[in-house]
Amino acid sequence: MAKTTPKTIPMRFFTTSAAASGFLLATASAFSTTHRAITTPRSQNDQSPENSSTAVHMGLKTTLLTKSAIPAIAATAAVSTAAVKLVLDRPSRAYSQDSVAREYDAWTQDGILEYYWGEHIHLGYYNEEEMAAGYKKKDFIQAKYDFIDEMMKFGGIDPAVDSGAKVLDVGCGFGGTSRYLADKLGPKAEVTGITLSPNQVKRGTELAEERNLPNAKFMVMNALEMDFPDDSFDIVWACESGEHMPDKEAYINEMMRVLKPGGKFVMATWCQRDDREVPFDKRDKRDLRFLYEEWTHPYFISIEAYKELIDATKLMGPVKTADWVEPTIASWRHSIWVGIYDPRGFIFKPHRYLKCVRDAYCLERMHRAFKRGLMQYGMFAATKSTKEESS
Numbered sequence: 001m002a003k004t005t006p007k008t009i010p011m012r013f014f015t016t017s018a019a020a021s022g023f024l025l026a027t028a029s030a031f032s033t034t035h036r037a038i039t040t041p042r043s044q045n046d047q048s049p050e051n052s053s054t055a056v057h058m059g060l061k062t063t064l065l066t067k068s069a070i071p072a073i074a075a076t077a078a079v080s081t082a083a084v085k086l087v088l089d090r091p092s093r094a095y096s097q098d099s100v101a102r103e104y105d106a107w108t109q110d111g112i113l114e115y116y117w118g119e120h121i122h123l124g125y126y127n128e129e130e131m132a133a134g135y136k137k138k139d140f141i142q143a144k145y146d147f148i149d150e151m152m153k154f155g156g157i158d159p160a161v162d163s164g165a166k167v168l169d170v171g172c173g174f175g176g177t178s179r180y181l182a183d184k185l186g187p188k189a190e191v192t193g194i195t196l197s198p199n200q201v202k203r204g205t206e207l208a209e210e211r212n213l214p215n216a217k218f219m220v221m222n223a224l225e226m227d228f229p230d231d232s233f234d235i236v237w238a239c240e241s242g243e244h245m246p247d248k249e250a251y252i253n254e255m256m257r258v259l260k261p262g263g264k265f266v267m268a269t270w271c272q273r274d275d276r277e278v279p280f281d282k283r284d285k286r287d288l289r290f291l292y293e294e295w296t297h298p299y300f301i302s303i304e305a306y307k308e309l310i311d312a313t314k315l316m317g318p319v320k321t322a323d324w325v326e327p328t329i330a331s332w333r334h335s336i337w338v339g340i341y342d343p344r345g346f347i348f349k350p351h352r353y354l355k356c357v358r359d360a361y362c363l364e365r366m367h368r369a370f371k372r373g374l375m376q377y378g379m380f381a382a383t384k385s386t387k388e389e390s391s
Contacts, residue, residue, distance in 0.1 A: 088361045091293030099296040100244045104197035108174055110352055115345035116338050119176030119207065120144035122240045122268070123331035123377070125324075135330035140338050143331065148180055148239075154322070155266025155381045157235060159185050162264075165234040169193040170223050170255060171241020175204030175216065181237070182208075182216035192233075194221040224250040231260045242269035242306070246298040252309040256316060261386040265316065267306075268324070271378040274302035287369055294362045303378040316382040317389070324377040325370050332367035336360050 093103060107113045113121060117140075124143025126135050152158075163186045169178040172193025182191040193204060195218070204218040221227060224247055236259045245251040259265055272288060280288065292299055303321055310319050339345065339360065346356045369375040 088358060089290065091290050092358060093296045094293040095244075095246070095296045095298040101196035101198075103296050104173075104195070105199040108197060108199040108203050110349065112346050112349065112352060112356065114174070114203075116335065116342075117141075118144060119174065119179070120148070121173040121176070123147060123328040124334070125150050125327050126330045127327060131326075131330060135334055136337055138334075140334055143334070144176075145180070147328070148177055150327075151237075151239065151266060151268055151379075152184075154320075154379055155235075155237070155264055156383075157264060157266065162189070162235065164188040165190075166232065167191040167235040167237060168228070168233040168255075168258060170236065170238040171195060171244070172200070172204065172218060174200040175207060175218055177237070177239055178204065178218065179208055179211055179213050179216045182213045183211070187215055189215055191216045193218045194223060194226070196220065196222065224254060226254050226258055228258045230257055231263075232258045234260055234263045236263065236265045238267040238269070240268060240270065242267065243295075243297050243300060248301055248306070249309050249312075252306070253313060256310070256313045256384065259315075259384045261384050263384045265310075265380070265382050265384065267378075267380040269306070269378050269380075270300060271303045271306065271376045272300040273373055273376055274304045284374055287365070287374060290365060291362070291369060291375070294358065294365075300375070303376055303380075306378060306380060310380065310382060315384055317385050319380060319382045322379040324379050325375075328377050329367065329370050332363045332370070335363050 093099065120141075122144060124138075124140065125147035126138060126143060130138050165185060167178075167181055167185070167189060169175075169181070169191060172178050172195050174195075175193045178191045178193035182189060185191070193216070195201060195204075198220055201218040201220055204216075208214070208216045208218070223241065224245065236255045238255060242248065242251055255265065255267075275284075288300070291297065303323060307319050307321055310316055339356070346352055366375070370377065
């Protein structure tokens with residue numbers, strides 16, 4: 001395992017300096033070459049007093065050049081880093097009607113996200129012992145499988161009980177969780193994943209065939225206007241898809257509609273803190289705007305607001321909620337470190353360099369927003385009331 005970065009060097013250093021580093025290295029290299037040329041020793045045949053005097057003069061000149069160049073290089077570094085940060089602080093992927101499908105199509109096609117995150121486009125789970133030992137010691141991909149297992153426990157999903165369940169995975173990505181659930185719940189279970197991205201459906205289907213999981217299928221469908229009849233699924237699962245929904249109420253209503261009476265609902269989603277008691281200040285609003293517009297999110301809402309939307313359907317029993325910031329927050333910086341440790345996922349794709357730098361910078365901004373309480377990791381679980389319970 002590589003040595004950890006000293007605490008005195010902030011992670012943002014790596015993301016804001018990345019695009020400037022090439023220029024700075026070139027500058028340092030040019031200076032080093034000039035310095036070596038000036039200070040190369042002369043041959044023994046060239047040691048006349050006249051030449052010795054020249055050597056002394058050149059030595060003094062070299063020292064002056066060296067001392068004068070250091071501030072220039074430092075200034076160049078500062079200016080370059082500031083310029084890069086200025087560019088990165090301007091969000092580049094604001095939400096629009098087709099932006100979610102377009103961006104996820106692109107992420108799936110370039111393969112960088114799959115290379116680093118594996119089949120699961122969601123955060124990982126790190127328990128207290130793993131955090132105490134150092135999160136980078138945990139396998140990054142295994143953390144994502146652990147998250148699914150913990151989310152199953154939170155939602156009361158048990159393979160021994162739900163082995164024949166019909167499951168809907170809302171916002172399935174390229175189907176990592178859908179396939180995991182299809183395998184975990186067994187061949188009698190039927191798992192359907194929906195997404196706006198045709199490329200994700202294609203990739204998800206390919207991987208299901210490779211894993212010999214015919215009980216996992218994928219389709220392009222708008223989660224706000226699902227084609228399924230009422231009461232279609234025993235389990236409705238939604239992991240980190242609510243962030244992209246432009247109508248949170250319709251999102252909740254549709255999931256409750258297609259869930260069978262007695263069925264289980266479990267959702268994980270990024271939330272902003274409830275600002276009704278302590279309104280957002282200027283910094284909060286600036287940071288939220290960046291997080292909205294860099295990764296094509298229309299807006300976030302609070303854990304409390306989601307619970308109110310679920311309760312308002314009058315279809316569900318008591319709603320269990322939790323904030324999983326502590327066991328998930330390590331994922332943001334762990335994502336950056338896996339790219340630093342292994343650059344092969346993007347190094348041969350120069351046309352994606354800027355996008356990778358932007359994503360790394362956004363990961364760090366996310367970490368900071370969650371750490372200071374501006375963002376929360378919302379968990380929700382509830383059972384749909386039966387007709388007898390509703391009456």
